Amino acid sequence: MSxxxxxxxxPPDEASYRTVLGHFATGVTIITAMDGDEPVGVSANSFTSxxxxxxxxxxxxxxxxxxxxRIEAAEQFTVNILNEHQEDVCRVxxxxxxxxxxxxxxxxxxxxxxxxxxxxxxxxxxxxxVHDAGDHVIVVGKVLELGVLSEEGPLLFxxxxxxxxxx
Ligand SMILES: Cc1cc2nc3c(=O)[nH]c(=O)nc-3n(C[C@H](O)[C@H](O)[C@H](O)COP(=O)(O)O)c2cc1C
Numbered sequence: 251m252s253x254x255x256x257x258x259x260x261p262p263d264e265a266s267y268r269t270v271l272g273h274f275a276t277g278v279t280i281i282t283a284m285d286g287d288e289p290v291g292v293s294a295n296s297f298t299s300x301x302x303x304x305x306x307x308x309x310x311x312x313x314x315x316x317x318x319x320r321i322e323a324a325e326q327f328t329v330n331i332l333n334e335h336q337e338d339v340c341r342v343x344x345x346x347x348x349x350x351x352x353x354x355x356x357x358x359x360x361x362x363x364x365x366x367x368x369x370x371x372x373x374x375x376x377x378x379x380v381h382d383a384g385d386h387v388i389v390v391g392k393v394l395e396l397g398v399l400s401e402e403g404p405l406l407f408x409x410x411x412x413x414x415x416x417x
Contacts, residue, residue: 268410275408278332278340281309282356282364283324289351289364290324292317293344295407296386297329305393307373310386316346318387325377326361327391330369332405334414339366340405360395371398 262270282291296310307329311318321327332340342348355367359374366372375391406413 272409275406278336278405278407278412279309280330280332280339280343280366280369281311281321281327282330282366283321283327284358284362284364285320285324289356290317290320291330291343291350291364291366292321293340297331300390306378306390307375307393308388308390310383310388312386314385322377322380322389324363326363327375327377327389328359328361328363328365329373329375329391330364330366331371331373333368333370333400333402334405335402336368336405337412340407340412365399368400370400370402370404372396 276295277297278293278295279297280291281294281297282289284290292311292315294309294311298308300306300308309329311321339354342353343350351364356364359365359372361374361376363374373393374395375393377389378392379390381388381390403415403417406415
């Protein structure tokens with residue numbers, strides 16, 4: 251084995267990992283749930299569709315998140331897909347200690363977890379599986395109900411910044 255290929259097998263450092271993975275453009279979601287009477291939510295761009303039959307989706311939650319144990323305990327969650335004007339919503343729901351629901355309206359979905367005002371679409375789920383994955387867990391949700399709420403464009407996340415589709 252040459253020195254060059256041995257080098258290629260070194261695990262990536264955090265900066266390289268973030269830089270390279272940041273080139274994968276995504277939308278942005280807020281994962282919401284109820285902790286008793288209190289709504290909880292967290293920004294997540296790890297959301298993706300998984301299976302059509304049965305209908306499954308997933309997101310990845312950081313084990314360090316203080317919100318994740320509250321969503322896990324609820325066993326129900328709603329994925330809210332953000333529109334292009336909701337960068338501020340994404341920022342608030344990614345800020346530790348922020349009063350996340352003080353500046354946004356919401357209504358309960360049929361499982362109770364919040365559907366955010368102005369979200370592009372929502373996907374209401376019951377938690378089916380939680381898989382261990384390094385410093386995150388992979389959360390698989392079974393889709394109970396879903397809907398499109400707006401024809402606006404999506405909020406995009408790319409290389410650490412926000413954007414929207416060119417019109
Ligand atoms: C654009 C964006 C995407 C994010 N995606 C995720 C994600 O997929 N999973 C996750 O656990 N955290 C994600 N985060 C970070 C969480 O939103 C943030 O760490 C969390 O809200 C911290 O607060 P908490 O400890 O109160 O949960 C993302 C943040 C931003 C800004």
